[in-house]
Amino acid sequence: MLDVRKSNDRGAASFGWLKSRHTFSFGHYHDPKHMGFGPLRVINEDHVQPGRGFDSHGHRNMEIISYVLDGALEHKDSMGNGSVLRYGDVQRMSAGSGVVHSEYNHSKTEGVHFLQIWIEPNTVGEAPGYEEKHFDTASKTGRLRLIASADGREGSVSMRQDASIYATILNGADAVSHQLAAGRQAYVHVVRGSVTANGVALNGGDALKVTAEDLVTLEQAEAAEVLVFDLPQ
Template sequence: MYQVRRSEDRGNANHGWLQSQHSFSFGYYRDPEHTGFGPLLVINEDRVQPGRGFGTHGHRDMEIISYVLDGALEHKDSMGTGSVLRYGDVQRMSAGTGVTHSEFNHSKAESLHFLQIWIEPNVKGIAPGYEEKHFTPESKQGRLRLIASPDGRGDSVVIHQDALVFASILNAGDEIAHALEEGRTAYVHVIRGDLNANGIPLSTGDALKISGETAVTLSQAENAEILLFDLPF
């Protein structure tokens, strides 16, 4: 079974310094048809003006992944972690029993573009944790590069959920398939470009929910970059 989520149908928030598109219900945007997909609860595509950002705020019992698309994301948290992330960097923060952090556009001249992803953990009350890793474009070219997993396999970041997150960059002639085990679902989010997922045309910002299928096949790509979530049903 397939359900297409078109980019223009996402929720929109314009705060001046921040323009955000919400794939699922978030903040003041409420859509009963899109409250999450399994443990995947949030995919926000955020564009932040130079020198602006999210002041210190708190989270609890959530796996938070940041995937930088363009610009520089400055992160500071109550665990004493501070870093600046750029394209190819993936950050995972496990909020656990509670953590506060801030996220700002590190640049005073250029905009910041990144994805903020929330995944509900399968365990609560753990100690907060932080991890970041860099994945080169070459490691994602024409293949699915695992960037997050429950056990850190393939040098991915560790998330506290039975979920796998892959990134891929695809161009004309590339075709890749990912098998889905029984009882698993998939969510394909197109970061940029165009491609077909199981024969369904998708473009920048579009997404596809997949359930009751045995595989995800990505083909007919044109300058495409995607995230693929392999999730428990």
């Protein structure tokens, strides 16, 4: 079964310094039909103005993944980590028993654009943890590159959930497929550009829920960047 989630149907938030679109219920946006998909709980697309950001705040029992699209995102946390993330960088923070962090636009002149993804862990109360890795454009072009997984295989960041996240950059005749095992489902999120997923035309910000299918196929792309989430049902 295929279920489309259009970009303009997402929740919206605007605070001057921040413009955000929420795929699932978050903050002041609440929609009982869009509370998550399996353990995937949040995909927020954030645009943050120069020099602004999220002050220190706490999280518990959530796997938080940041995927930077443009600009520079500065991170600091109560575990002592501090870094500046740019395009190609993927950060995983396991909130576990509790962590405090802040996120700011590192630049005073240019905006930062990133996705923040929350995945519910399969264990709670664990010690918090942190990891970041870089995935260059070539590693994602014309293929599905594993960027996050339960076991950190293939050089991906690891997370406390039986889930996998793949990133791909496609254009023209490029086409990729991902096999879904029994009991699995997929969420396809188009970061930018356009692509056809299992015969459904999607544009930037659109998404596709894939259930009771054994294959995800992406083709007919135009300057597309796409995330594919392989999730338990």
